[in-house]
Amino acid sequence: MAASTNQDWSCHSTDFEVHRNWLALTHSLPVTKWYYEATSEWTLDYPPLFAWFEFGLSHIAKYFDAQMLVVENLNYASPATVLFQRLSVIITDVIFIYAVRECCKCVREDKEKDLLAKPSFILATLLLWNCGLLIVDHGSVRWKSFSLFRIVALGFIVLSTFAVSFGPFITLGQIPQVLSRLFPFKRGLCHAYWAPNIWALYNIADKVLSVLGVKFKLLDQNKLPKASMTGGLVQEFQHSVLPSVSPLVTLVCTLLSILPVLFRTWRRPNGARGFLRCLVVCALGSFMFGWHVHEKAILLAILPLSLLAVESKDDARTFLILSTTGHFSLFPLIFTAPELPIKIFLMLMFTVFSFTSFKKIFSKSGWLVNSVEAAYLLGLVPLELLCEIVYPLTNWQQTLPFIPLLLTSVYCALGVVYCFIRLYLSVFNASNSKVKAQ
Amino acid sequence: MENWSLVSLCVLVVAAVRWAVSFNSYSGAGKPPLFGDYEAQRHWQEVTYNLPIRDWYFNTTDNDLNYWGLDYPPLTAYHSLLCAHIAKMINPAWVELRTSRGYESASHKLFMRATVLFSDILIYIPAVLLYCFYLIEGSYRRKDLLGSVAFTLALNYKQMELYHSLPFFCYLLGRCIKQGLTGKGLLLLVKISLAVLVTFALCWLPFLSDPQQILQVLHRLFPVDRGLFEDKVANTWCSLNVLIKIKSLLSRDTQLLLSFAMTLLFNLPSSIKLLIKPNLWQFKLALVNSSLAFFLFSFQVHEKSILLPALPVCLLINELPLMAIWFLAASTFSMLPLLLKDGLLLPYVVTSLAFVYFSVYFHSALKTSEDQLRLGQCHKLTQYCFSKHTISLLIKCTFGASLCVMAGLSFASVAVDPPAKLPDLFPVLVSVFSFLQFLALLLYFNLVQLTELTSKKSQKKTK
Structure with a gap:
């Protein structure tokens, strides 16, 4: 439900264009060029797993509107594109909701009648209605938090995930380039608005x-x-x-x-x-x-x-x-x-x-x-x-x-x-x- | 403390949802030359700000009544004037006489949406909260005067409130009769009528000096020259029109008379019952029955008028959860063609799904037992034909089936191209199907109201 409220927000932010661009470049370029491509100013600067995720999404996206998958179509936003992007966020939200459900099972359960006093209900609401998530409305953040929960349960998967997602780039010898994109030291000590640290x-x-x-x-x-x-x-x-x-x-x-x-x-x-x-x-x-x-x-x-x-x-x-x-x-x-x-x-x-x-x-x-x-x-x-x-x-x-x-x-x-x-x-x-x- | 935070949570959710929905497009956006309801509201601000009061309702060189002329009662006009003063402060171009026609910009949309949200927060939400508090306290009986003044104000804001006027009249009169028309009751009657008259006079003060003015305003408020029904409204006349072309068969006067007679006929039983037994439960039911009868049978009804019965139906949601939810879902569905025209498909789908999900979840509405149907004496009759179990199963199935039909028709209206011969196929189907549900629910609500045992007190379940 949290997801569905999101979609009423008909404004699209720069993140919208960022993800469109990543979809386009993972779809139309060979793996070797992913971390080198720089047509748009929003270059790929997330880890490989996310790139693979976008790659997978792009194969669904082509059924909505193939034009959004052209790297040169900067700021392309047809209704079908908007619909697709929103749906993709909602689908990832479903995964997040599943993760939250699993988490809630771990919480001790009182025999409390009142729904509002149930720790599991409160936890579910805190996670699902987390206003930060709703505000930022940024699929990637959810993705990361989801991975965090997975780590809790299946630590060893981390290594294999790393191996699988980074693997192609290791064999291609592109690790320095990937790392330079992931950790942009050129950018300065603080983000544009200073984070409160x-x-x-x-x-x-x-x-x-x-x-x-x-x-x-x-x-x-x-x-x-x-x-x-x-x-x-x-x-x-x-x-x-x-x-x-x-x-x-x-x-x-x-x-x-x-x-x-x-x-x-x-x-x-x-x-x-x-x-x-x-x-x-x-x-x-x-x-x-x-x-x-x-x-x-x-x-x-x-x-x-x-x-x-x-x-x-x-x-x-x-x-x-x-x-x-x-x-x-x-x-x-x-x-x-x-x-x-x-x-x-x-x-x-x-x-x-x-x-x-x-x-x-x-x-x-x-x-x-x-x-x-x-x-x-x-x-x-x-x-x-x-x-x-x-x-x-x-x-x-x-x-x-x-x-x-x-x-x-x-x-x-x-x-x-x-x-x-x-x-x-x-x-x-x-x-x-x-x-x-x- | 806990109650307060729950209340504030509810209010915040409601406000957030309203604001989120208002990001969507509005009626008549970018459609010259007439635009839509949004432009009507803006135009009223322009007219009320720039013209003297005596010209508001008249066709003059500066006031073209054919271009969204003011056709709401004075309070709406004052409200527009107030908004216009604020608009003038922010950007004078928004209310400039004539040159501002069809003005559209992102900041103006923001302003218009903000005026709506503010009115909701200032008037509608406090009214709902007051209602809940009085209900908890049980002190609503002593609020006759306050209630009648509030209703008069509502009536002077939007003439459509007439849909609710009969129950108000019958309830108050019934209470006076109950207290004895010779003693206490008479005093109450005098008090109430004075309150109503004074409120009316205050609202109409600038127009009272000249009878011409009053007549002109009334003429604007009740335009009989618009025809029996508009577009594809889900009422009797429009649905009947599929079979018989009433509009061309009968003369305008006959149509008027027929619709008046039918509306009165369907209003009478519930009004008389309320007059005899003026309590809150009967009053709520009468509000539904009267406004629904008005919607289904009266002259010149707009699709969005279904919201007037929908409002009192909300008050029944504790006592008759399943039927109330059914009605509310159907009422949103009946406005589908209107919503599609304004490009509001996505908010329609999202809010309807959310509504059905939450109401079914919170009320466990599908646990329909016979008691919850509140059919009173009628259940003896039905028991001859069905067992208890069968009847609740039957109703649940019908509810589920009609939800499916509504979902299917919504999907078809969006995704399927109608056959070339019948371009209006889906809007007509939508309105006829909604009409059938409304008619069934009107009969059901009347049955509930009329068969209620006179001795049995209505039990109010509070959440």
Whole structure:
């Protein structure tokens, strides 16, 4: 059902063209050229399995409208093409729904009569109505999350999947090219809109320091790099006070951030729950410290975290904060006026639902979030009003158009960092308490 | 706390669905010279903003009544005026006299959709919530005055509310009679009539100075010169037209008289019953019966008028789940040709499927027992012919079969080319099939209302 509501949105985004292009190039070109083709600016930059998936889809697509499979037909969007793309999303959604059903079977079942208080129902709703997924409406994200669940059950398949999907490219000796497409280090530290991670905080700290430095005459205005921030257009952000960050640094930071958890899980594997917790921390760690992270990557942490949240109050608290801030940080991705009500309605729906249902499961023990956290979450409301309604009416919209984006990502980054720390601590606490319980 | 969050969840879902559906195309988009209902709404804003009130309903050099002239009661006109003032602030070109005709742009569509959503959020949704709260509290009996004022306002917004007027009249009169026309009842009657008259007067205030004005407005509201029925509406006259060409056989006056007589005839039983027994359950049933009778038999009915019976049917969904769902599904289906014309196939399919799925899921509607049919004394009669089990099975099968037929006809209208001799084959089939369902349901709802035991109190199941 979640899928069917999607299709009422008759606007198509750039993602629509991206997928059309990938369909076209996997269909009409030999495998050897997939990762070299560059007619469209939306080159293939997903792993081979996704390319194979598009290849398979394209063989169905030719029955809808063969014209969409011509690489040169940029921005081609006939009704049949639109229909096909939507149907393909819905079909993949069915797979996702199946995965969710399997997940829900793992959750312990109370003899609760009330549907709204059933953990499995809540989990299903949290996963299926995840407003981030609905907002981003991006087949690939679903695909990835689906693969995540599969890994839980069938770890060994991973290797064979890798072998099968990468195989042709290994034999062709194209691995460097594939990797350069998958991990575009040329693109800069942060995505166009800063994802709410450590580097957003780092950037803003740099900016504040440089402004302060100029004000107190510690820095020379002329020596600072010019036009270091002009909205979402400049890909490379040049730091003026703090040292610049290289890809290697982010790699090291990411590895350092997840190593303790990996080590812990290796030494003391704590069943499926422990693994899941480790998975969430790793996803969030990569999100926090990664190079050129896209905002939607936060969903890779939120989705598995909802599995944990229905089972413990402490995780539910983290989940509420992380999902609310994480989903809010996706707002800048949907920026046209007609979609504004939709994203707000969906976000409110999801938030109200998750708060109510978690309150119902864990209602015995008081409030779910403390007053500081509640104040922080409520602060999102004035922030949204400021960014979407008040700010566009002021003159600054023309001169400093990036301020709302910057405010959003910095504000959300605080919440995400807080959740990351809470999760990190929970890895060690949870495994201790589990050991005691056993 | 829990109730509040449930209520807000429902409201959010409803608002989100409305907004998502409104992304689709609208009636008459990009079809000059007349465009469609969207242009009518925009044109009313233009007219009310630029012309003095005395010219609104008259054909003048600035007001061409043949081009979407104002044909709704004054409240709609005031609403258009209010919207026009906002539109003027955003973009004056939207309501410029004459030059704005057929204005279309993405931002204007957004504006028009927003006015609808705002009206829904301000009026329709609070009204539904109020209804639910009064129902839970059981305090609806004390709201006669509020109710009659609200209904008068509704009537002054859209004359089609007349479909609902008989039950309102009978219910209130019946309550007065019950309290004794010599004492308390008389006082209530005076209060209600005063409230109604004052509300009417306030709505019509700018037009009261001149009898000419009042007559002209009334003439605009009830255009008898448009003919017995339009297009392919699923009512008696249009369906009958397949067999007998009434339109050419009878004169206009005879048609008018015939339709009036039939409407009255089908309204009488339920109205009299309500007058004798004015309670909420009877009132809801009478609303359905009256508006459905109006839809099926009255003069000059538009396809979308089926929404007027559909609204009170929604109120019956707790007591008669299966029949209410059936009716609502059929009513959307009956508008299929209209929806196809406006390019709304996808939202039609999605929302209908979602509706049937959710209502069947939540109400477990297919568990039809005889009690749930609420046929009252009638069930003794049916018991002679069938066992309990057979009758519920029979009804379920009919429901399933008609759903299949509706799905099949929907598919055929979209995918199959009609034979060259009969280009209107599918619209006619759609309307005739819908008509048959409506007629059956009208008889059923009348049966429920009339056979209800006088002593048995209606049990209200709340979710």
